[in-house]
Amino acid sequence: MSIRYAILGFLSWKPFTGYELKKRFADALSFHWAGTSNQVYGALLGLHKEGAVTIEVIPQEKLPARKVYTITQKGRDELKTWLLGDPDLPAFRNLQRTRLAWTADLSDDELRTILTHYVQRLSDQIILYREQLRRGEESPARSSREILIWKRLGEASLAGYESELAWIESLKTELGL
Amino acid sequence: MSIRYAILGFLSWKPFTGYELKKRFADALSFHWAGTSNQVYGALLGLHKEGAVTIEVIPQEKLPARKVYTITQKGRDELKTWLLGDPDLPAFRNLQRTRLAWTADLSDDELRTILTHYVQRLSDQIILYREQLRRGEESPARSSREILIWKRLGEASLAGYESELAWIESLKTELGL
């Protein structure tokens, strides 16, 4: 249950190189995943071994050869099986909230500082996120349905940060800080 | 950045055994953490090595000896340093949303099935969660401030599931399913 399927997902649009996939992951903020080369290249290796993707090596004159990965029918089947599988509940791990659980003993000043910093970080993240959404997270846009889904996915991610911000601000007020 | 601090947090209330801590974690739904003995006992071992906790072994006649862990001043200092440290952004990893990203090609029936199952799982989880909140997630309730914070933490967790449910239902409607 992991990156393998997201890779297959991207490859179901069109062939990509590992490098391009890595960028896609970094850009697709709604995945909330900081995957790096390690995982991408490793997963691609595994997918190739299983026959879920084929590799075409395209030599380049001055740069390292590009390895273009193409999904096979077997890969498409695997992707579909995953899509239709049991749904996973969201994992709302929130370290900062866990922190807040133990802050009741702190002084007003200390608690206020913590809350203010958190508000700041969330606000920064929201600005960043908004900008990236505006620039347009590239979905393949092969159908109106796909466009709608990707639009809603982007919005939902942003809404997560926004509701966290609203929550922490109202908590701050309630605490008289 | 992990369980160590949550353990120190609980121990800052009063001494606990590893077993009790494990249960606390399981009960504190708002932590969204399924930590098991492995991690708890391992972390306690580490904390003891560092001198953040002391151990008192209380032999029992028929059951294994209870090891009661008490936080030291060093442990309290470490906890406080963590509390005042840089805030962490929430990690909204949502595997099901990632799945949805690749579903645009599926048939109406298939997509409807996926969405319906997800709605079902979320609804079940919400019922479970509500019940557990009602039973009362035990906070130490040493002050009105602490009571408020724990109340809001519980609510926020529930709200996460509820807004996910609302989102998926409105998406379903928009997709004409």
Place this chain on the structure above:
DNA sequence: CAAAGCATGTAAGCAGTTACATGATTGT
């Protein structure tokens, strides 16, 4: 001239999950 981008990877480690192991006691 430095930084960012293209393009591939490796190494090491932490966090967290699942499953296993032991064994007595209490509740249904």
Place this chain on the structure above:
DNA sequence: ACAATCATGTAACTGCTTACATGCTTTG
């Protein structure tokens, strides 16, 4: 009789992150 609770742990594995390594090209 079976399951749950008390109470300790170990083993194996997956997923993910951080940091490193190489080397050329394009942009500011």
